[in-house]
Amino acid sequence: MSNEFKVLYYVNQFFGQVGGEDKAGMEPEFRKEKVGPAVGFDDKLKGQGKVIGTIICGDNYFNENKEASLEFIMDLVKKEAPDVFVAGPAFNAGRYGVACAEISKAVAEQLQIPVVTGMYIENPGLDTCKDVAYVVATSDSAGGMRKALPTMAAITCKVAQGIEVGSPEAEGYIPRGMRKSLLMEKRGSLRAVEMLIKRLKGEAFETEMPMPVFDEVAPAPAIKDLSKATIALCTSGGIVPAGNPDRIQSASAQKWGKYDVSGRDALNAPDFYTTHGGYDPVYANAIPDRVAPLDILKEFEKEGYIGKVYDYFYTTTGTGTAVSKAVEFGTEIGKELKAAGVDGVILTST
């Protein structure tokens, strides 16, 4: 069939079947074939369209070289001129999600090519792209691939063929923050009064305009005198004492740990290593201070630049960890730090 529409696909090194964390630094490359999820996705297009090629890029490379990566990818998209651009799904993978989001935004805004991707609702990339792309709501792990691909493919088919895409609820994508005019049987004033009556009676009602929830914390006041201040070190980079005595999970952490570092000058190997399963551990295991710089803070303490490094170091793993868990950890750790009179915190993330 000659009028098949064309899809260009984006995946990371893992889904591109190049490799795991050891390949996360790979530069973007283009293959004129279907790779990884693009194979299953193409199948779901049922001959209406086809995947003409797959762009593969390492998650670390993209996030550390955003401009160069985007330039390469945008040039390719221009050259291949797909009808729809598809990325992911990224599930709850942070770096992959941010990459999918940045690319989706660039392709949709600069080239006016429709974009379809997929993410878990807590993916940090979501906010960047949900208003410019169709982001299918997925589970938090790749176990949801089989469910995500048909939904992404169905939206792609509609978009490519100029068929109107239905509501987020009907089509399975995350609301894009758009409002659409609809014909209703009852006029607005009537619906409003009915809703008010339901509310007054304590009955269930459904708003027609959900309000965004803003939860911002204002910056805390600065430390007045560093030379008298106690500074605590905290990381989501998974640095733990060798043997990981509290068995902090390597992904989707359920707990945090704190370790007495008052007698140490550094978090050096082999006493410490990382248990984080979301990045290549080689560099962190060689010198854990590369992730949690206790060595420098202790130097500042000796030099009198800061008053004191807090006796305990706090740590957890920030890969695939649910936002609700991170909130819980932060609340618990903050409570301890406050009670201990800590004046400031440095938190490192990988």
Place this chain on the structure above:
Amino acid sequence: MVKEIERYGIPIVHMATITTISESVGANRIVPTVAIPHPVGNPALNPEDEKALRKAMVKRAVDGLATEITETTHFE
């Protein structure tokens, strides 16, 4: 975690490579770092230069804690 700790009124600096994530999780004081697997290190440098680099970055973070801000600020 950053946001919840700051909610207690304790200033906190987030040192991270993907600063868009720092911002999206509500960090107010941010120090951009080197790379995901080694945020405050660079294995390509010799040990002395790497230590100097780390010291400069952590100094920016500590100084950031002592800087009054009213909105999200990157200390670069």
